[in-house]
Amino acid sequence: MTLTNADVARLADLARLDLTPEELSVMAGQLDVILDAVASVSEVAGDDVPPSSHALDLTNVFRVDEVHQSLSPEAALKMAPAVEDGRFRVPRILGE
């Protein structure tokens, strides 16, 4: 599997990462190694082994619809870089 710099640039864009052309090349190389390592799984898993998305072979892990104590707003907002009027203050969402 070979990732092009353009593939990595698109992924970086989707992840809101600003990478220089040099960094793109480095990432493309490193991601290739990771993808190759993961691809080796398909060598041992035949068509009869369905892909799994979870480490545990469980279904229907539910909880009862009950309200428990939430965080205090002070505790929740303490983690915010900026707070105003009991709310999380975030930078402008749309660019110019």
Add this chain to the structure above:
Amino acid sequence: MSYEELMDYDEVMESYDPALGLEVHVELNTHSKMFCSCSTQFGAEPNTQTCPTCLGLPGSLPVVNAKAIESAIRIGLALNCSISTWCRFARKNYFYPDMTKNFQTSQYDEPICFDGQVEVEVDGQPFIIPIERAHMEEDAGKSQHMGGTTGRIQGADYSLMDYNRAGVPLIEIVTKPIMATGPQAPAVARAYVGFLRDMIRALGVSDVRMEQGSLRCDANVSLMPKGSTTLGTRTETKNVNSLRSIEKALRFEICRQGAILSSGGQVVQETRHWHEDGAYTSAGRSKEEAEDYRYFPEPDLVPIAPSREWVEELRATIPEPPAVHIAGLNKTWGFSDLEMRDVVNAEAVDLIHATVEAGASPQAARKWWMTELLRRANAESISLEDLPISGEHVAEVQRLIDSGLISDKIARQVIEAVLAGEGSPTQIVEDRGLTLVSDSVTLQKAVDDVIEANPDIAQKIREGKDQATGALIGQVMKQMSGQADAAKVREMIIASLAS
């Protein structure tokens, strides 16, 4: 205001067939959120209902709310969907501060409910609405845009976030393309969303309050030349938050797209925003570049595999479809088909039902809701149920009439006063001193005065011209400011002239 060219609706329909697609989000009324135990209570102080899970903090682990799954399955069954035997949640990745996790937990290619259909009726004509899927997901937080002039995201300097709503369970119900509705398309869309609202209310799984956002509709529409089978380019109108607006927004989009297509132009695939005040849509985000949400199975949640026994148990709890429910009601009401159709179209079924339950006769209930009150609702461009008057109020007004305390005419004044928020009918009648004058001395005095003032008419009545009585009754009623029982006045006039 819209500056876009519109084509006459009927003209569009001569050349084009509309195709609809409706996406409806329903907020479930579970006590706790979809994946954590925070309260879902509407209207709480900002950020008082959050925890590490719904704030997306590292190390937190979501756990599925069993009640939300049950509600999702029940909605699916009421939509005649198949219920998945095994499905998963998926991460929908996007960067927007309404979700601190930078993804929404949703379902992608494995919805819990799929392939359903429902039937709705418009003017007595049935339409089949094919359902593509109903899947589970979580709601996002609420943003308030600061700075700028409009309070909108455009031109804002920064935004303030409240995450109380983040993680509240949602069901998204998506139709397949709805074809062959012809000019009825906007009415069919309205009837369908009305059906969903009534059905989900009957299931008891959501408050389905459009004005509070617990039922939200995105309406897609495209036009294709008559005879064509290839779908045209569609637009998706958001922010449509009443049944009436769904109809109006679709009609607007059809006229707008018709004008573009008939002048040889191309409809741009985009999101459009509905503006309730000016009754128009405006362009939002263009969808030229397909969004890439990089969905993948949610690794923190295990699959959902509803047993067939559970599904059948839930199937037994599904109430009858609204149409069957209505037919059942009308067995006791006894309205004609045409009357019942008008009642359904006016969305007055529940209101009449409440009025009858509160003691009024079906005919009286229908009379008030379908004339006086419907006129008021139409004049204000609102739905009947948004009028500030209840079935109990209407039944109470009718009770006052039946017991001879007020006349029909006074009843109208009382209704006006209820609508103006002056209190209950009985209280208004007392406060304003509106009860009929039944004291015969006062009435006899008015009758004598009127006979004396109109000797010609009195003579005609003496000579047997009964129809002349009406003129005198009218004058007596006028003297009594309408606060007299007309039948009693008639009796007294005839008795006075016979002696």
